[in-house]
Amino acid sequence: MQDQSEVSPCLALDAATPEVLGDDVIERLRAIAVQHGAVAAGTRIFRAGEPFRAIYGVRIGAIKAIRYDGTGEEQVVAFHLPGEFFGLTGIHSDHYVNTTVALERTAVCGLPYQRLFHVANEHPRLRRQLMRLMSGVILTEQDQYAAMAGHTADARLAFLLLDLRERMSRGGAPQDRLRLPMTRAELGSSAGLAPETTSRVFQQFRRRELIEASGRNIRFLDLAGLRRLAVPLTHPGHGTGRTTAA
Amino acid sequence: MQDQSEVSPCLALDAATPEVLGDDVIERLRAIAVQHGAVAAGTRIFRAGEPFRAIYGVRIGAIKAIRYDGTGEEQVVAFHLPGEFFGLTGIHSDHYVNTTVALERTAVCGLPYQRLFHVANEHPRLRRQLMRLMSGVILTEQDQYAAMAGHTADARLAFLLLDLRERMSRGGAPQDRLRLPMTRAELGSSAGLAPETTSRVFQQFRRRELIEASGRNIRFLDLAGLRRLAVPLTHPGHGTGRTTAA
DNA sequence: CGAGGTGTTGAATAGAATCAACTCATGTGG
DNA sequence: CCACATGAGTTGATTCTATTCAACACCTCG
Structure with a gap:
């Protein structure tokens, strides 16, 4: 049933091996992760303005994060590939700030943030990994910015x-x-x-x-x-x- | 002794009020925060490639984060103003990725990351605030990107x-x-x-x-x-x- | 005072956007 | 099955924007 090329970011946060995260943590993550089935190209995962509930990881396919400027023109903010997370800006705002759309047949998994936070409350290693994850996203964002400007x-x-x-x-x-x-x-x-x-x-x-x-x-x-x-x-x-x- | 215009981000993470963070947390943060004296314009706070030790907050003044592209040309990646944090990308890389320079007479405070993490280990509210902080940075970074592109x-x-x-x-x-x-x-x-x-x-x-x-x-x-x-x-x-x- | 960094302005050039037309592949309905 | 519509990709001509090169005014600081 499993596609060979599938990546399960929600079970191994930020490419962390089970040794880094620990089997118990992996088990807990498995318990809270919501594995969504594959959706067709064009499907919106969430829209800007919707209340923030979960962060998402890409299992198969690809995602674009977009915004609409004043004229209604679409502006691509980022692409998300298998193994990567998106929706993290919602943590700050309590709402998603970008709209995310599947670029092709895509499967994602969701990590409900409150539950994720609860798990992290009991596992320092997960906390550390979460910080590393967020820091890595900031880094990529800056790389992108520096490369364009x-x-x-x-x-x-x-x-x-x-x-x-x-x-x-x-x-x-x-x-x-x-x-x-x-x-x-x-x-x-x-x-x-x-x-x-x-x-x-x-x-x-x-x-x-x-x-x-x-x-x-x-x-x-x-x-x-x-x-x-x-x-x-x-x-x-x-x-x-x-x-x-x- | 305090300059009226001084902001102490290291004691009130991400503009969190004491009510949000709790007096005990504030006290712990005060204990680990390193208050650096004001430095002259042009002073480097840290250089790209140096081992990551602490995240920094701006108390007075302003900071630019820069990179050098192939030709040695300087490229400004971000500005940091009083109350804001910088150096967070080091968490992921274990090294600072940008060089940061004071733009004017500037005072910063440092939060040694290991100690900060230890404090957070005992205070869920601080953990939540840290996640919010990082998420907010990602958001600003994306805003900047979208506004420029x-x-x-x-x-x-x-x-x-x-x-x-x-x-x-x-x-x-x-x-x-x-x-x-x-x-x-x-x-x-x-x-x-x-x-x-x-x-x-x-x-x-x-x-x-x-x-x-x-x-x-x-x-x-x-x-x-x-x-x-x-x-x-x-x-x-x-x-x-x-x-x-x- | 002179030196050097900063800011401004002008003229020429290079670079990307825009407008427009056309191809191609795909998909649809008649 | 074919006519047609559609969106993606390409290409050309033109326009416009921002860069580059250059010169100069200004200010601060040694």
């Missing part, structure tokens, strides 16, 4: 593609290929670009033989080249901070 | 000014005036704009009589006009304090 369309999309590749492959997907769950328009929106620009950049990448792309199927031909284009995320662990500027 | 320079700067105004006034500062702690270049960088563009937009705002601006002193003349320009953040039930993270 003040950079060209090429750089943004190169970053996005590499980012999606890495996140997809975390679930065991092949490293050299990528099936995009979103349209060019959605991809562009999340990068602050018009759909046409997105399409043109894809063409440019093809011409420069960085990727092969037929529709939503991407094949990476020159990862180094893409990385050179993308905004480098200089996360610690390497390279000393360059102190001498001019 | 795919919008004009006018819209971005209008948003930024209104945002700064609100966050400043939370500490009791006047609502109609604003003393910017950062340069045009820094403001622009955080919005993904060149310094010249920032300057020009300021001129435009002056001409349209939306603001008065002499140097870093801003006076708001037409808030409604600015809001019309800025990207509207349509948050449903919005309530409490805002927080930002490095």
Whole structure:
């Protein structure tokens, strides 16, 4: 019954192994997790403004988080892939702030926040993991922001593609290929670009033989080249901070 | 001995009142909080890559969180104002990911994370508040992202000014005036704009009589006009304090 | 006083958005 | 089964926005 490619984030918070979290915690999480069946593309998981009840994890498929600006135009705020959580902003606001929509056939699981909190009350390890999870989300959010602000369309999309590749492959997907769950328009929106620009950049990448792309199927031909284009995320662990500027 | 304008975020996490947090928790926080003396503009609080030890709160002054991209160019990721926390991304990475610098004469307080966690182990209310804090940071980060992506320079700067105004006034500062702690270049960088563009937009705002601006002193003349320009953040039930993270 | 950072302004350029047309694949109903 | 509608993706021409390069005014600080 289980799809091989299924990821159960709600039972292993933030990719924590059972050793980290403990079997007892996993058991408790299993007890409170609500496993939703797969829904069709276009299905809304929750809407902005609805009362916050649970945080969600993606098991199969993909989710987009969107907002509508003044003109009713849709703006993509984030994509959520298998193993990732969403809806965490609701904790602060008591209401969901984004609307979330399945991009393809998608299954999610829900962790009712009150119950999750109760479980955490008894398990310090879960508490620590929750903090790590939230901190990680802040980090990704900032990476995204830094990668978009003040950079060209090429750089943004190169970053996005590499980012999606890495996140997809975390679930065991092949490293050299990528099936995009979103349209060019959605991809562009999340990068602050018009759909046409997105399409043109894809063409440019093809011409420069960085990727092969037929529709939503991407094949990476020159990862180094893409990385050179993308905004480098200089996360610690390497390279000393360059102190001498001019 | 206390400066009137001082805010002590480390003693009242995320603008929580003593009633929310409880006097005992406040007392415990006071015991672990490290109150740093004021430092001059340009002082680094921590550098990207340093081992994570504590989260910080701004008491007086202002902080910028920056990253360096490939070319050594500085990119502003966030500003932190009195009452706000920064350094939270370190929780996930065990290292700070941004470098943080005082923009003016600034005093911060540190909450050593391990100790904070220990205190939280004994106080569910503090745990809840911590989760709210982190969630709020994710929310702000997303707001920022949504406000920047795919919008004009006018819209971005209008948003930024209104945002700064609100966050400043939370500490009791006047609502109609604003003393910017950062340069045009820094403001622009955080919005993904060149310094010249920032300057020009300021001129435009002056001409349209939306603001008065002499140097870093801003006076708001037409808030409604600015809001019309800025990207509207349509948050449903919005309530409490805002927080930002490095 | 001069130095250097900050802010402003102008002219030229490059980059992305917009408007528009067209292809293609898919799906629908007649 | 085919005519047609639909949405996604591409491509071209044009317009507009923001960057870049450059020069200069201003202020503070040594």
